[in-house]
Amino acid sequence: MSDPTSPEGTPARGVSRRGALGMAALAAAGTAAGFGAGRATAARVDDPSSQTYAFRGEHQAGITTPVQQHLYFASLDMTAGADRDDLISLLQDWTEAAEQLMAGREVGDTGAVDGSPLAPPDDTGEALGLGPHRLTLTFGLGPSLFDREGDPFGIADRRPEALTPLPLFAFDLLEEPISGGDLCIQACADDPQVVVHAIRNLSRMAFGRAQVRWTRLGYGRTSRTSAQQQTPRNLFGFKDGTANILSDDAEALDRWVWADDGWMAGGSYLVARTIQMTIESWDRTRLEEQELVVGRSKGEGAPLSGGTEMTEPDFEMQSSTGDFALPATSHVRLAHPDQNDGVQLLRRGYNYVDGNNDLGQITAGLFFLSFQRDPAQFVQVQSSLKTDALNEYIRHVGSALYAVPPGVRPGEHIAQGLFDA
Numbered sequence: 001m002s003d004p005t006s007p008e009g010t011p012a013r014g015v016s017r018r019g020a021l022g023m024a025a026l027a028a029a030g031t032a033a034g035f036g037a038g039r040a041t042a043a044r045v046d047d048p049s050s051q052t053y054a055f056r057g058e059h060q061a062g063i064t065t066p067v068q069q070h071l072y073f074a075s076l077d078m079t080a081g082a083d084r085d086d087l088i089s090l091l092q093d094w095t096e097a098a099e100q101l102m103a104g105r106e107v108g109d110t111g112a113v114d115g116s117p118l119a120p121p122d123d124t125g126e127a128l129g130l131g132p133h134r135l136t137l138t139f140g141l142g143p144s145l146f147d148r149e150g151d152p153f154g155i156a157d158r159r160p161e162a163l164t165p166l167p168l169f170a171f172d173l174l175e176e177p178i179s180g181g182d183l184c185i186q187a188c189a190d191d192p193q194v195v196v197h198a199i200r201n202l203s204r205m206a207f208g209r210a211q212v213r214w215t216r217l218g219y220g221r222t223s224r225t226s227a228q229q230q231t232p233r234n235l236f237g238f239k240d241g242t243a244n245i246l247s248d249d250a251e252a253l254d255r256w257v258w259a260d261d262g263w264m265a266g267g268s269y270l271v272a273r274t275i276q277m278t279i280e281s282w283d284r285t286r287l288e289e290q291e292l293v294v295g296r297s298k299g300e301g302a303p304l305s306g307g308t309e310m311t312e313p314d315f316e317m318q319s320s321t322g323d324f325a326l327p328a329t330s331h332v333r334l335a336h337p338d339q340n341d342g343v344q345l346l347r348r349g350y351n352y353v354d355g356n357n358d359l360g361q362i363t364a365g366l367f368f369l370s371f372q373r374d375p376a377q378f379v380q381v382q383s384s385l386k387t388d389a390l391n392e393y394i395r396h397v398g399s400a401l402y403a404v405p406p407g408v409r410p411g412e413h414i415a416q417g418l419f420d421a
Contacts, residue, residue: 049131049191055099057407058266059258062138063346063371064247066226068188071218071350072195073272073367074203075181075400076210078145084154086209087145088419093205094139094185095413101198104132107205124204127197135189137198139414140270140402145182158418160264162374163403166271170386171396178214178274178398186270186369188348192219214398216274218350218367225348231301231309234366235277235351236393238294239301242309243336245346256344259373263417266406268371271378274352274398277365282393293389295332303332315339329389340384343377345370365394375401 053061078087097107106112108122115121146159168174185202187195196217203212222234223241227248231239245252259267282290287298295313296303305314305325313332317325326333337344348371353364372378385391405415 047131049133050104051134052103052132053134053136055102055137056409059407060138060267060404061102061407062136062186062188063257063268063348063404064225064253065134065136065188066229066247067221067223067348068134068136069190069219069221070188070192070195071216071221071367072187072192072199073216073218073369074185074187074199075142075213075215075272076183076185076203076206077213078148078153078182078210079208082209083152084419087153088413090206090209091139091415092413094202095408097202097205098137098139098414101201102132102135102137104135107201124197124200126200127194130191130194130197133189133191133194135187135194135198137202138186138188138270138404140184140186140404141415141418142181142183142400142402144180155418158263160259160261160403162259162261162264162269162376163401164375166375166399166401167379169382169396171391172399173395173397174399175397178216180400181213181402183210184270184272184400184402192217216272216352216367216398218352220351222349222351222366223347225346234349235279235364236282236290236294238290238296238298239309240349240366241347242296242301243344245344252344253346255373256377257346257371257373263420264403264405268346268373268404269375270402270404271368271370271372271375272398272400272402273368273396275366275368276363276395276397278393278395279362279364285393292327292330293393295326295330304330313338327389329387331385331388331390334384334388335381340381343380345372345377345381371404 053065055061100107106123106128109115110122112121112123112125112128143159143163143165145153146156146163185199187198189195189198199215221232223244224231225244225247227246231242234240245256257268259265259269291297291304301309302311303313303326305317313326313336315324315326315333315338319325333339348369350367350369351364352367353362356362370378405417408414408416
C-alpha cells in the first residue's frame, strides 16, 4: 500500500480528499511515536475517544495492546470457487481499510457521505463522529484455509506445523456453526459501535470472496494485559486473568507468545473458545462452594492459601480439616503454570450475553481468547482441566484456532510472508 499521500500531496487511493489533511497529521504523529504496534497516540490528550494505535508494526495490534472494553469477533470462510488471487486481493483490501479504521477514518475513496447520491456509500456511516476509541484489528488464518481440496490458494505447503485443529477435550459440546473458519478478524475498542462498524465494513468488502461463518459480540474484558489495568471480573463474579502475561514482560512474551517459525516469525496463534456458563446453577451455589471451585476469594481475589490477589498460591498449604487449602479440583490449582510445566498463555477474553433460552435461562458466558507461540500450550492447560470442579458450571460450545501472522510492515499487506517465495 502507498504512503498516506503521494509525492504531489494528493490523497492516495482509498482516501477521501476530506480526510487527507487529517491523514498528514496522523502520519506525523506516527513518525513521532516510532514504528511498532501497540503504541497509542492521541489527537487530543483530553479526549480518550481520539486515541489510536498504529496498524503497522513488528506484531499485530490487539495482542499485547491494553485490553479494550468491547469486542466484535468474526470468523469467515472463503467462498466456493475463490482462488489465490481472490485471497490476496481480499487481504490487500483489508489492509487498506484496517489502516483507515484504526486511524479513525472512514473507509473507501469517498467515505460515508462524499460519494454519488446515486450509489451506495463506501462507508456504512454508523461510526461518524465517534472517534477511533483505541480500535485494534487483528487478523488470523484458520487450518481449513490450507486444507481446501485442490489447494486453490496455493498455500498447502506453507501451512505452519503448529496449525493443527484442536483436539476434542473432555466435556466439549461443540456446535459446528460457531466453530472453525478460514479467516478471523478480532476488533476491539472502547465503544461498541466502533467495533461493529469495523466488522460490518470489512465483511461487506469481502462479498464475493468470503462470507461470515459466525460472530461473537463481547463486552467487559475478562483479563488485563497491562500493569496499569485492574483485574476485571467474569460473569461468575470472580476476578479473571490475575496471572496473565503483561505487555511489559518481554521475556515471557518471547518465550510464550511470539512464534519464530518461518513466515510466522513475530506472529502468534489464537485460540477462541465460546464457554457457556450455567448462570442459574451458579447463582444458587453457596459462596463457600463457589470459592472452593475457583480457588480464590470472591471479594479480594486472593488465593485460598492466603494473602492478596497478587500473592502466589501455596499449593502445599493445608486447611484446618487437613485438606489442601486450594482443593485438588480447584480451577486455580489446575490452570496454574506450576501445574503445567510452567506453560503460560496471554488471555484477552470477554463476557457475552445472547439473550435467553426457551426456559427463560440466560444464555451467557465467557468468550475465551488466548495467544500463544504454539497451540500445544493451550492443549496442555486445557487437558489439565478435565478434573476441574468448574466443569459442572460451564459448557464449551464453540472452538477455533488461527495463525495470526506477524505485523504488517510498510508496503506489505496482511500475511504477506505467506505468499512470498
